[in-house]
Amino acid sequence: MSQVNRLNGGLIDQSRSISFRFDDRWMKGHPGDTLASALLANGVRLMGRSFKYHRPRGPLTAGSEEPNAIVELRDGARQEPNTRATTAELFDGLTARSQNRWPSLAFDALSINDRLSSFFAAGFYYKTFMWPAAFWEKLYEPMIRRAAGLGSLSLKADPDNYDKGYLHCDVLIIGAGPAGLAAALTAGEAGLSVILADEDSLAGGRLNAESFAMGQQAGHAWAAETAARLAAMPNVRLMTRTTVLGAFDHGIYGALERVSDHLAVPAEGKPRQILWRIYSRRAILAGGATERPIVFENNDRPGIMLASAMRAYANRWAATPAQEIAVFTNNDDGHRTAADLTAKGVLVAAVIDTRPDAPKGQGYEVIAGGTITNTSGRLGLAQVEVTDAKGNRRQIKCGALGVSGGWNPNVSLTCHQRGRPAWDVDIHAFVPGGTLPEGMVVAGAANGVFSTHAALHAGAEAAVGIAADLGHTAPSPDLPEAEDAPVAITPFWHVSGAKRAWVDQQNDVTAKDIKLAHQENFTSVEHLKRYTTLGMATDQGKTSNMAGLAIMAEVAGKSIPEVGTTMFRPPYTPTAIGAFAGRSRGTDFRPIRKTPSHFWAEEQGAEFVEVGMWLRAQWFPRAGETHWRESVDREVLQTRRSVGVCDVTTLGKIDVQGSDAAEFLNAIYCNGFAKLAVGRTRYGLMLREDGIAMDDGTAGRLAEDHFVVTTTTANAVGVYRHMEFVRQCLYPDMDVQLISTTEAWAQFAVAGPRSRELLRKIVDPEFDMTNEGFPFMACGEITVCGGLRARLFRISFSGELAYEIAVPTRYGDAMIRRLMEAGREFDVVPYGTEALGVMRIEKGHAAGNELNGTTTALNLGMDRMVSTKKDSIGAVLSRREGLNEPDALRLVGLRPVSPDKPVPAGAHLMTKGSAVDAAHDQGYVTSACYSPNLGHQIGLAFLKSGHERMGEILRLVSPLTGIDHEVEVVSAHFVDPEGDRLRA
Amino acid sequence: MRYSGFKVIKEALTGHRGWGPAWRDAAPRGSYDYVIIGGGGHGLATAYYLAKEFGQARIAVLEKGWIGGGNVGRNTTIIRSNYLLDGNEPFYEFSLKLWEGLEQDLNYNAMVSQRGILNLIHSDAQRDAFVRRGNAMMLNGADADLLTAEQIVARYPFLNVNDARFPIKGGLAQHRGGTVRHDAVAWGYARAADQRGVDIIQNCEVTGFRIEEGRCTGVETSRGFIGARKVGACVAGSSSRLMAKADMRLPIESHVLQAFVSEGLKPVLPGVITFGAGHFYCSQSDKGGLVFGGDIDGYNSYAQRGNLPVVEDVCEGGMAIFPMLGRARLLRMWGGIMDMSMDGSPIIDRTHIDGLYFNGGWCYGGFKATPASGFAYAHLLATDRPHPTATAYRFDRFAKGRMIDEKGMGNQPNLH
């Protein structure tokens, strides 16, 4: 079968044929076709099934407002569910499948739902499926879920790329119909930077679908020529295939450009789509209008479509849904369809016009005051039943029916902020109202101005106004003569007495459903929507909401504006989630920060672990080691025995300088810093203003007016932000400056009894490294390796004699190599975050697991650090009673009574003999590890009154992981409790 | 009118002419024993439980717009009780138990679906925290299950395990968690409350409190003064605005949380999944739409809409774990106004004004709390004592330093 319903002409290239497949059938179309136009040309009207009743459906529209003709486009990982056939541009080899049907589109088993429709009225779910109770989850819901949904995902990773872009302009013009083109021309000639965006592949809007002339030219020819003029202007960016999705704050618009959707696959290096964020000073919405159908009995058969869509198919795509058609209208616009189709050689059986004073037909019969009271035809329209003004019924044979109930301005974008549309009594439709998004004006059909002439001039005037606002002069635009027909409409929403008349075709909401919702008191427009699902389908009710409101108004005895509208929400049309994600996927989901020794560590075969954005070496396996614990135990033991090196660059480093630096640190830390001597370092605990521990670290005083503060890796950014808040907002006159130097210095911990010997080989000889000359907690600016500036801190997280040495980051890689080389004679080991963790637990140091945002200095055993002699952030609120209970949690150590048992983090603690439940909870394990020095597991825990419970045997329970055994409360300082090693 | 199998069949066969209003549109009377301000899920549930569980009468619910129009009608429908702290866990577990019996209790199918909720684990520290949480849940009588990465991939084979930025190392599941048809919760409570004589008064905005000698005696409304023995505020999202009329400042900021739904898709996601390393959580509605969300926008707002950066952030999170989502289309985005409290936990308490009670501060977790919030608030209103599961939800917990801070973020609401 060939293209039986292909007409002559159109804006497609009939000299070339391309192949496409729908379900199992290969067909031919032409470049310029959409999938829907090509299917119609091939005599295919049936393109989908409705959501609930699985009714056979064909296209209702020729654009992005389509509710019915939605398909699964493409195959494999590019399969794209719910794609509107009416906007899918045809390419050679396109494949599409119908959806929501089984086993086939023509024979769909679930169309049984249609027979049972009386059970499935609006809200039926809420009243049933409750008996017996257990059946809901076991039977009913799984059944409903299986039947629900439309298209399906491939379950494969999307193979295409999506980009994001940012554009700035004086004026964003949304819609390239007559109003938008005139506006762009005017603004462009005025010298404004202009972006003109249109969702269609062609500029022109309805000009491409109508047979009007523009001056001496065809409308589409004027559009093409104007688009070419605009494209040649350097200050105008014409963006076709670009949908403006939403109006966000302060003139920012989101827009989606479909770069490659009209191609079989994206060109090499090109994305599928681009999400643009457009920063505009002004915007002109020229988004046109959408025709609305009339609701009548069986108004949903394939072949019944909007009259304007029928014209678009005929004029633009040279396709007709049938060779014999009829039109049902309440306004003059419907007659255009009859005239255009007649001109194209299609037989117009009749125009049924609800108005008794309908205009005369020109070569076709007009039934004035008539309505359509039923239709028939299996899987497609065969005939309509017309009831004339006198009540006489007759059947009219036709394969398609164009329906026109008037036009609704596309107000969606005007309502994305606070705008609420207003009712226009002349066109019987909502027009933009309320407060529009900042900087937006509306022109043309989107503003309820429907003639082409008026649209051109409104567009130009809007641009003139904006140009003047922005200090430009716009030359008066040169606009062609265009049609200027007045709107002639008598509202007619639905044919009464219908049993099954569809309002929302995709979601199968009927006029009766709306009446039922009213009967059950779901009368507010939001209740109506939610109870019946009106307007909640993939088309968001673009063609259905108005009729729904009109019917509700009628049954509720209100006017339509009294009923009101539901909220318009972005996106204007459904948008691929991939486009919003852009390139942030896979390993590129978030940046990866690498330490200065990363490449060296990779060479050593290190395992890496995610620590925030950082990748840190977790351990360094050696040949023959089969389990991570072997590596970690070795690193710990060798560090404690001789010396180990660990990259600690990820710790936050903040330089604090100025004559008030010490005073500033006194405010930041709960303990005192004012008297810290130059060349000394001190441990500091920072509280939040609410008295809870925020972070801990050290601050070294390099000079009278210069400190270096360190933070934990996790809190580096937050602590810096907090310190700037304190500096700028609380103490604006302090002479102190801050800068984050985390990335400026590569810092390595060198720990273990031989660390001094190792560093002696690195640090230049003029610097005293003796215990007396550079004691525990000393710090200083030094040079290493013959003059390279460096900083040395004698601080210890491991509990050993230890240092941290910092060099400018670009020397980090060289430094790790030098340290390892210099340490070879001491059997130096690199150690990773696991060994670091083991050693700090062995030493009882708090870390992230303990500083979890709910712990106080008291919990940590540091309550005496909170100075009462000075003010500091958090000091006042740390004194609240709830934070100082006698039985507050205290940090303790735990060891298993039976040495082979684990002490897992996250386990809870119970008093021996008490019930095991939340009421008897005594605390929980925060950190745990296997201690190779002690030969068993150890843990740190927060325990109620823990400091008074040393030696107590507790029950450790982890019902989640099936653990229940005894542990002993011990000091958290498992190794070298006196601290002799640090000071050695 | 009771819904029954017989009634459903009878009405189907007779053109549905016999269904009456789900609830009456009541006109305000001069005075009530209890006036609940706010016809959302919590307010309607409060009225229902006051009547049913506490035998109270002369109850009105005042709603500024239409019932269920606030956060109960604009959330991501998730129910769960996977809380960590003792102040919270028993309350949310009580709520989950009420959900489990809700349909039979209300004779209304709100489609409670215990399809399970899963929190993904990406690091050892996260696992430690989730083990602690899972144990806390179990010690409170809730269910919890620690899953391995393999078990998770078996259930969600399309998870990104090949090139994930944050590899999945396991997860904490609560199998009794799930979703509920959110609008139906409001309608179900409204219908059940109405049947017990509660007056549901829509389009009735409270414009002020009448306070005489330290006692609240009623409310001024757009439909005139309504006297009350006890007035219960229940307007999360607008709490500060309402209570300012009683000269109260609250430990609450209003923030916008966006939520998203995709086009309808054939079933793909069996349960609720939460990706903590990104900001993304998702479930699939019975109708087929993927319902998902992420973080709040982060600035004070009373506009029920957000901005693009968070939209993008949420979708990035989605693509990071489900790279198959690329070609699914986002259908609609919207925003709800959250009462973000200073410690991330709610308040159900008396105020310093006699006869005036407060329920709010639900952050973005109010939906799952609906039944227990209503029950506990009804308990407080009827008995003047807090419900045993809600004893910690007091105003004075900040003064006393007894915050209930699940996330450990302190007194900055947008971090909770």
Add this chain to the structure above:
Amino acid sequence: MLINHPLLGPRDASEFIYKGDAALIHRPDPTAPDAQEVFIDYGYLRDNPAGAHRELWFHEQGDRSWLVVTRDTVTHEITEVELARDVARREGRSK
């Protein structure tokens, strides 16, 4: 949203981190006899207006200025942006 930084001009709000009400500048006197009480109000109670709101934003992806932004919480319209340091000085936090 766009924030018109007083030194740098209009910047996308996503460069900034939000903190909250600019009243946080007015940290109470810790030596006052009722210090704990006023700190509790300072730390926990907020006006949270529906309308003009003076609030603190930190230009984290920029020059690290704290700004006081006056923004309408209903419309999101921004009417004034100042350096927080200037505001703090003007409102009495100078030494």
